[in-house]
Amino acid sequence: MAAALSKISCWASYILFLYFVYHPAEAAVKRYQFDIQVKNVSRLCHAKPIVTVNGRFPGPTVYVREGDRVLVNVTNHAKYNMSIHWHGLKQFRNGWADGPAYITQCPIKRGHSFTYDFTVTGQRGTLWWHAHILWLRATVYGAIVIMPKPGTPFPFPQPDREENIILGEWWNSDVEDIETQGDKLGLPPNASDAHTINGKPGPLFPCSEKHTFTLEVEQSKTYLLRIINAALNDELFFAIAGHNMTVVEIDAVYTKPFTTRAILIAPGQTTNVLVQATQKPNRYFMAARPFMDAPLSIDNRTATAILQYKGIPNTVIPLLPHLPEANDTSFALSYNAKLRSLNSPQFQANVPLNVDRHLFYTIGLGINPCPTCLNGTKLAASLNNITFVMPQVGLLQAHYFNIKGVFRLDFPDNPPTPFNYTGAPLTANLGTTLGTRVSKIAYNSTVQLVLQDTNLLSVESHPFHLHGYNFFVVGTGIGNFDPKRDPAKFNLVDPPERNTVGVPTGGWTAIRFRADNPGVWFMHCHLELHTGWGLKTAFVVENGKLPDQSILPPPKDLPPC
Ligand SMILES: *[C@@H]1O[C@H](CO)[C@@H](O)[C@H](O)[C@H]1NC(C)=O
Ligand SMILES: *[C@@H]1O[C@H](CO)[C@@H](O)[C@H](O)[C@H]1NC(C)=O
Ligand SMILES: *[C@@H]1O[C@H](CO)[C@@H](O)[C@H](O)[C@H]1NC(C)=O
Ligand SMILES: *[C@@H]1O[C@H](CO)[C@@H](O)[C@H](O)[C@H]1NC(C)=O
Ligand SMILES: *[C@@H]1O[C@H](CO)[C@@H](O)[C@H](O)[C@H]1NC(C)=O
Ligand SMILES: *[C@@H]1O[C@H](CO)[C@@H](O)[C@H](O)[C@H]1NC(C)=O
Numbered sequence: 178m179a180a181a182l183s184k185i186s187c188w189a190s191y192i193l194f195l196y197f198v199y200h201p202a203e204a205a206v207k208r209y210q211f212d213i214q215v216k217n218v219s220r221l222c223h224a225k226p227i228v229t230v231n232g233r234f235p236g237p238t239v240y241v242r243e244g245d246r247v248l249v250n251v252t253n254h255a256k257y258n259m260s261i262h263w264h265g266l267k268q269f270r271n272g273w274a275d276g277p278a279y280i281t282q283c284p285i286k287r288g289h290s291f292t293y294d295f296t297v298t299g300q301r302g303t304l305w306w307h308a309h310i311l312w313l314r315a316t317v318y319g320a321i322v323i324m325p326k327p328g329t330p331f332p333f334p335q336p337d338r339e340e341n342i343i344l345g346e347w348w349n350s351d352v353e354d355i356e357t358q359g360d361k362l363g364l365p366p367n368a369s370d371a372h373t374i375n376g377k378p379g380p381l382f383p384c385s386e387k388h389t390f391t392l393e394v395e396q397s398k399t400y401l402l403r404i405i406n407a408a409l410n411d412e413l414f415f416a417i418a419g420h421n422m423t424v425v426e427i428d429a430v431y432t433k434p435f436t437t438r439a440i441l442i443a444p445g446q447t448t449n450v451l452v453q454a455t456q457k458p459n460r461y462f463m464a465a466r467p468f469m470d471a472p473l474s475i476d477n478r479t480a481t482a483i484l485q486y487k488g489i490p491n492t493v494i495p496l497l498p499h500l501p502e503a504n505d506t507s508f509a510l511s512y513n514a515k516l517r518s519l520n521s522p523q524f525q526a527n528v529p530l531n532v533d534r535h536l537f538y539t540i541g542l543g544i545n546p547c548p549t550c551l552n553g554t555k556l557a558a559s560l561n562n563i564t565f566v567m568p569q570v571g572l573l574q575a576h577y578f579n580i581k582g583v584f585r586l587d588f589p590d591n592p593p594t595p596f597n598y599t600g601a602p603l604t605a606n607l608g609t610t611l612g613t614r615v616s617k618i619a620y621n622s623t624v625q626l627v628l629q630d631t632n633l634l635s636v637e638s639h640p641f642h643l644h645g646y647n648f649f650v651v652g653t654g655i656g657n658f659d660p661k662r663d664p665a666k667f668n669l670v671d672p673p674e675r676n677t678v679g680v681p682t683g684g685w686t687a688i689r690f691r692a693d694n695p696g697v698w699f700m701h702c703h704l705e706l707h708t709g710w711g712l713k714t715a716f717v718v719e720n721g722k723l724p725d726q727s728i729l730p731p732p733k734d735l736p737p738c
């Protein structure tokens with residue numbers, strides 16, 4: 178009997194083998210070469226060398242289809258260490274290709290290459306890639322466009338054309354000098370000198386007439402804009418004069434469509450909108466400007482690009498859109514409240530209804546001693562009063578190869594001392610605890626994380642990004658989270674699903690996810706300033722019991738430290 182069975186299983190494998198040889202999967206292998214090179218670029222009447230991919234700024238768009246295997250050979254010719262993050266790609270069991278330096282890999286040194294090798298599974302829409310080391314993502318970024326599998330319909334009116342709109346920030350000085358100067362002073366470094374749309378600030382800035390992005394449109398056609406916020410430190414409003422936008426997707430997840438005059442987009446987020454070119458043929462400004470509702474000074478300058486109807490001459494002066502005021506909290510809250518998952522039978526929102534693990538993390542600013550800094554102190558940021566210290570070895574390697582002493586698994590599930598988080602500003606006793614501390618999460622458990630802003634020094638809104646997962650934003654509010662009353666108001670039906678979410682100024686946000694992707698996954702504020710100050714931690718998600726529930730073996734060319 179056993180022999181017969183083994184014969185059958187042998188035949189079955191042979192048939193399977195023949196099947197795979199003669200029916201290769203529809204999915205393709207897409208190969209990209211990313212040469213990290215320095216290039217002189219001129220903006221705002223200044224030329225300066227910037228770090229780029231293939232000499233392009235913004236970098237090349239990665240076009241893939243759901244199911245494709247993607248191989249990106251990154252070769253570093255620049256003087257800085259490099260690593261690239263594929264922001265929002267789930268990297269199932271494959272943290273090796275995720276990219277944050279010293280979290281999932283050691284950096285790619287000058288003169289070396291590393292091939293990011295990943296398969297795009299269960300995702301379609303707009304994501305993006307960027308450098309994930311130092312402040313290099315200021316110029317090292319580009320779009321990822323994932324087409325649906327053949328035969329998977331787009332659940333909205335089919336656009337006639339599409340365009341990427343990547344919002345960014347520009348400094349006249351070298352960004353690494355800016356970062357280093359801030360670190361030396363222990364203070365926030367200089368704010369950016371301009372905002373940009375597709376790398377260009379637009380004609381409201383000096384010497385920028387020729388550095389203006391223009392989208393030519395034809396009357397009565399529909400355009401899909403894939404909008405990405407690649408800015409380092411600014412949440413942005415974006416609007417088009419005379420045209421409404423219909424939001425259909427955020428962070429590569431379809432939404433219930435709604436029409437709006439402006440969108441709000443935090444660093445790390447993407448938003449797809451449909452725009453109909455049905456207005457009077459003219460030139461219209463598209464514009465982006467920050468949202469900042471805390472008393473902090475930032476670069477509040479407006480970047481512009483032009484939506485130009487075919488046949489209208491370049492001499493026509495475009496109209497500016499009405500952007501919400503920088504401090505328009507009510508617009509921000511009501512805009513975010515409109516975001517809902519599409520949750521159709523085909524594109525379901527599988528919100529975890531029961532929670533295995535409750536986490537409550539406070540976001541705080543602090544001041545720590547720094548003998549070499551200007552005042553003998555430096556600003557810091559913390560989660561549950563812990564300022565994350567970057568390790569010297571990738572956390573994923575340390576976890577996979579069981580290297581001791583790199584991190585501790587005792588990140589607390591709750592703040593050490595509860596207090597009136599969003600009450601009067603706290604300006605005394607602002608020290609934080611330093612440590613490379615992370616949290617262990619059981620495989621396939623459901624996690625609820627409440628991120629609570631605090632008034633330690635100042636309240637501020639913080640866009641939080643989780644690697645390796647999408648999560649559902651089940652609730653948000655102003656003030657202190659109330660564990661007795663607030664969960665009753667959670668949306669467990671069609672909450673927005675995304676990879677980056679803004680925690681409101683002086684408020685809280687609750688997210689849920691199922692920990693079904695084993696690995697070490699970074700979680701951090703996507704304001705680069707705050708990431709640098711230590712507003713970050715990681716989840717070590719354990720392996721499951723079955724072979725296909727474990728972290729894959731590391732690639733052979735993984736950079737050593
Ligand atoms: C870049 O521009 C600067 C300033 O104009 C100039 O000094 C430098 O030689 C240029 N470098 C290259 C590689 O073209
Ligand atoms: C990656 O690119 C470099 C530089 O072109 C090349 O030397 C190397 O062989 C490439 N690696 C792979 C795996 O193709
Ligand atoms: C930052 O701004 C100050 C004041 O304008 C200037 O003196 C300094 O050189 C700037 N820092 C860098 C790195 O450009
Ligand atoms: C934009 O939408 C608003 C209401 O949401 C409407 O009042 C306005 O007329 C629309 N504008 C255009 C140009 O369609
Ligand atoms: C922009 O910021 C500058 C400097 O902080 C300030 O003087 C100016 O009033 C601000 N402009 C707007 C429109 O908020
Ligand atoms: C927002 O800023 C404007 C000035 O730009 C000011 O007049 C207004 O009072 C501010 N609103 C709030 C709610 O702080």
Ligand SMILES: *[C@@H]1O[C@H](CO)[C@@H](O)[C@H](O)[C@H]1NC(C)=O
Pocket residue numbers: 363364544551552554555556
């Ligand atoms: C450091 O000193 C400067 C100048 O005296 C002051 O403006 C700044 O607020 C101080 N910063 C901190 C963090 O104490």
Ligand SMILES: *[C@@H]1O[C@H](CO)[C@@H](O)[C@H](O)[C@H]1NC(C)=O
Pocket residue numbers: 597599600601
């Ligand atoms: C927290 O602080 C706010 C503002 O000062 C105050 O209104 C509120 O009553 C305080 N809450 C508690 C529980 O003390």
Ligand SMILES: *[C@@H]1O[C@H](CO)[C@@H](O)[C@H](O)[C@H]1NC(C)=O
Pocket residue numbers: 562593594606607608609610
């Ligand atoms: C954070 O930790 C530091 C150092 O242990 C301590 O002095 C401070 O009171 C703590 N702050 C809070 C808000 O828990």
Ligand SMILES: *[C@@H]1O[C@H](CO)[C@@H](O)[C@H](O)[C@H]1NC(C)=O
Pocket residue numbers: 621693721
């Ligand atoms: C994870 O747990 C859910 C709920 O218990 C279960 O339906 C699912 O099969 C589990 N997934 C895996 C991969 O174990």
Ligand SMILES: *[C@@H]1O[C@H](CO)[C@@H](O)[C@H](O)[C@H]1NC(C)=O
Pocket residue numbers: 256257258283284286569737738
């Ligand atoms: C680059 O990374 C390696 C490996 O972590 C490190 O030893 C080296 O100091 C880094 N180089 C620079 C210039 O930061």
